[in-house]
Amino acid sequence: MKILEVKNLAKNFGKIQVLKGIDFSMEKGEVVAIIGSSGSGKTTLLRCINFLEDADKGQILVEGNCIYEGENAKKLTPAEIRKNQLNFGLVFQSFNLFPQYTAFENVTLAPKLLAKERPDYKQNKKQILEEIDSNAKALLERVGLSDRMNNYPCQLSGGQQQRVSIARALALNPKVLFFDEPTSALDPELTGEILHVIRDLVKKQTTMVIVTHEIEFARNVADRIIFMADGVVLEDGTPEEVLDNPKNDKTKHFLSKLSEN
C-alpha cells in the first residue's frame, strides 16, 4: 500500500498553468527529493498537497483513501480539510514560528489544542498534557535544542528556528513530512545543522518529501529524486538514474548549470 499517491494534479493561477498533471507516489519510509529550476511549480505542488491551495484537477490519496479530489474541492467542509491536513506536516522555507511563544510552546501549541477534541480529554487531562510536554522535550532534544527550549524565536539563530519548526511539525506525527527548501533562507554555515537533523530523520524511517537545491545532499539522503520543469515531472528515479544518467535534455541542462556554480 502506497502511503501517498498524487494523480494528475493540476493547478492554474488565472491563465498561468503552474501544475500540468503531476503524478507520483511513495512508500512508507521513503525519502523523495524534488529538484527543478525556479518557477517550475515545486512550492505550488507542496502547497496543493498541504491544502494551502486548492488544486483544480487530480487526486491525492493517503494509504489508498482519496483525501482530495480537484473536481469536488469546494465540497469539503473545513473540518474535513483539517482532518485530512493532519496526514501531512510542512516545514516552510521561512520557518513561520509563532513569535510570542517559546520554542517549547511552539511545539506544544497545536498538540494541546488538538487534544481538547479527544473524547477522554476531560478524564485524562493531566496525563495527556504531560505526555505532550515530554514528547515536545524529546523532540527538541532530538533536534539539538534542549538548552534553548525556553527561548523565543527572536532569540534564536535561523538554523535554530528552522530546527524548532521541524520539531513542531514532528509533534503531530505526520504520515508524510514535507520540506520546502528548508535551508535556502539560511546562511551557508547554518545549512549543515538542518541537513544533519534531516539525516537523523532518515535514519528513523521518517517518510519525507524534500524540495531542495542541495543536489549532493539529495543524492545522499533520498531514495528517489523527482525532477520538475514547467509544471510536469520529467524524471522520477533513483539518484543515480536522475543525476548521473538523466533521460531528458532539460534535466541535463539544469544539472550542468548547477555544477557550473
Added chain:
Amino acid sequence: MFITVTLSLLEGLLTTFKIFALTLLMALPLGLIISFGSMSKIKVIKWPIKLLIWIIRGTPLMLQLIIFGFGPGLLGLYGMDTFVAVMIAFVINYACYFSEIFRGGIESIPKGQYEAGQVLGLTKTQVFFKIVLLQVVKRIVPPMSNEFLTLVKDTSLANSIMIYEITWNAKRFMNSEHILWPLFYSGVFYLAFCGILTIIFGYIERKLDYYKG
C-alpha cells in the same frame, strides 16, 4: 469658591469618565466587527461598511453629535435621552476609527502565520485567537493609545449638546460668576486623566516587549 469649583469639576469628571468608559466598552468590540466587515470578501458587506467608515471619518464628530442629539427631535421622535444620543455618536465614531487600526494590525500579520497554524490543524478561530490576536495587540498599542487620549479630550464636545461634563461645568462658572479660571483649571483634570492612561499604556507596552516580531 475654589472648593465649589473643584467639586463641580469632579462631578463633571465623573460624566466624562462615564462617556469614556462606555464608549470603549462598546466601540472596541464593534470596531473589531466592523474591521472584519471591511476586510470581507463579500462585496455587499464590504462596500457599505467602507462607505460608513468614510462618512464617519470624513465629518466632524461635533456635527455627528449634533445630528444624533437634535436629529431625532427634528424628526418628531421626542423622548430619546440626550446622553444615549451622545453615546451612540461616540460609539459609532470611535468604532470606525478603531476598525481601521484593527484592520491595519490584522493585515500586517504575515500570511505565513496563518498558514503555519492551518497546516498544524488549527481551526480558523484558533488561529485568530491563539496566534494572530496577541501579535495584532502588540502592533496596535501605540496607535490605540493615541485614540484613547483623543477620546478623553473629545468627550468635551458633548457639552455642546447639554451633557454636564467637565467643560460644561467649567463654562457654567464663566456664565454665572463671570470668572474664567475654572476653565483653565479644568485642563488639569484632562491632564491627570491622560497622564494615568499614558502610564497604563507604557506598562502594557513593556509587558508585550518580551518578544520581537
